[in-house]
Structures are given as structure tokens and as C-alpha cells.
Amino acid sequence: MIVSMKTVLDIADAENMAIGAFNVTELEGIQAVLGAAEELGQPVILQFAPVHEEYISLKTLGPIMVLMADKAKVPVCVHLDHCDNFDMIREALDMGFSSVMYDGSMLPYEKNCAYTKAAVEIAQMYGASVEAEIGAMNSEDGKAQNDCYTDPEEAGNFVKATGIDALACSFGTVHGLYTAEPKLDFDRIEKIRETIGIPIVMHGGSGVSDEDFRKCIDRGVRKINYYTYRAKAGGEYVKQKCMETDGPVFFHDITCWARDCMKEDVLHAMRVFSGCK
Ligand code: 13P
Secondary structure (H helix, E strand, O other): EEEEHHHHHHHHHHOOOOOOOOOOOOOOHHHHHHHHHHHHHHHHHHHOHHHHOOOOOOHHHHHHHHHHHHOOOOEEEEEEEEEEHHHHHHHHHHOOOOOOEEOOOOOOOOHHHHHHHHHHHHHHHOOEEEEEEEOOOOOOOOOOOOOHOHHHHHHHHHHHHHHOEEEEEEOOOOOOOOOOOOOOOOHHHHHHHHHHOOEEEEEEOOOHHHHHHHHHOOOOOOEEOOOOOHHHHHHHHHHHHHOOOOOOOOOHHHHHHHHHHHHHHHHHHHHHOOOOO
């Protein structure tokens, strides 16, 4: 069944866990995510990022995400990730998405505040939740750029001014593949949580160690965005199976190999995020 992001993050708060927010670009990804969530009996967030429109459009994949989430046996939030386009936000909400991220993190503070507030007003008309961002992600070499990290005081003011449900924060993670080991600023997470009083979102979950995930969760991270390592796991497994296979490889084999392997990857992530073995 489809629920808002606030609903799943309330569950996460009560259980001291984080909900996995898995970006999908294909049917097999949706099957992997929902299959893993149903196997563990846990809520999950299925999300689409506009940056992935080069692989598949929101128009094509969005209705499939909504349909499959609706039929799922666990609570599923269907979320639009990193969007700064109000037409697309409305389009996703019209399709049945239950949550959106308005990303004004590259804008000056005042503009980010005003546009985020406008996104909240729109989402409220649909009973949907809103995530927004303060601060900017690190470069992929993992080098600390503390000046772009989220400032706890500014974050507190931003949340009060906008009425959002969750805040994406910068504290050392990066999107995509790390070229150096991530060094996370755990104290900052704790301070932000104190000032904002709402769930913190970690972006760039791929490549963070299981131990660091748990430390972040203990300090208030409640939503973990995760994409690159799932996609890589599926791709690498298909590569290996193709090399091992004598004779022809059929495309239906490729999709099934990828789906099953990606489900294992999501299962591992969800077990870590929820603290279950
Ligand atoms: P990764 O691809 O690094 O896991 O990050 C995903 C993400 O943060 C999407 O917003």
C-alpha cells in the first residue's frame, strides 16, 4: 500500500532505524526493492530521480512504480528525488507519488526557503510529504569540504520556516562511487538533529560501511538514499553470468539475473538500516 514519507519515517523514529530509499530506473529494480521489503516485512521508499531521465522517463516509470507500490504487502512511499522543477513535482503528485524532494540546495538560502515553502503548500494539497536540502554534497574523492556541510543553526531555521517533513544534510557522504574512504562528521548529525527535530536524510548511501550506517542512525538519520551499489551489483553479476555461460545468452536471462542479485543487495542494505540480522 502507498503511504506518505512522514508515515514511514514515524515508524523509523519509533524503531530507531532508517528506511531505505532506493532509486529505480527499471522494472527489475522495482521488483528487487519491493521483493526485499515484502520478504523482511518492512516499509520502504521507492524513488525516481530526474537525473535518471536519460535512462527512462518519469512519465514511463512513474505509473509503474505507483501501481506496484499500491499492490505491495508492506507500506511503500513513492518519492520524487532531487527535483527543482515545479511542473515535474506536480506531475509526480498527479501520478500518485506520496512524497517529493524539492532541491534548492544550490540556491541562496532565502530563495531555497521560499521555493521549498511553495513545494510544501503544493504537496499538502495531495496529502504528500516534502524533503528539502541545506548544504551541498562533497566531491567524490571524499575530501572534506566543511564549508559546504549543513550548518545546524541554519538547518533549524530552515525547517521552522518551511514546514518540511525531512531534511537532506551534508556531513561527508557523496553521490556515486567513492574514490577515497568516506569520513563522516557524526557530531554534526547529532547537532542537526537537536536543532531541526525532524528526520535527517543521508544521500549517497552507496559505499558507507555497515558500522557507519548504524552510527548515523543512532544520531538521527532516518532515510538513507541508496542507488549506485545496487545498480553496480546487478551489472557486475550479469557480466559474470554472461562470461560463465556457454552458448547464447537471452535477454530474459539477463533481466532475471539482475533482479535476483539486486534483491540480495537491497536485502542486505535493509537489514543493516533496520538493525535486523
Ligand atoms: P548513491 O547512488 O551514492 O547510493 O546515492 C543515491 C542518492 O543519494 C540519491 O539521491
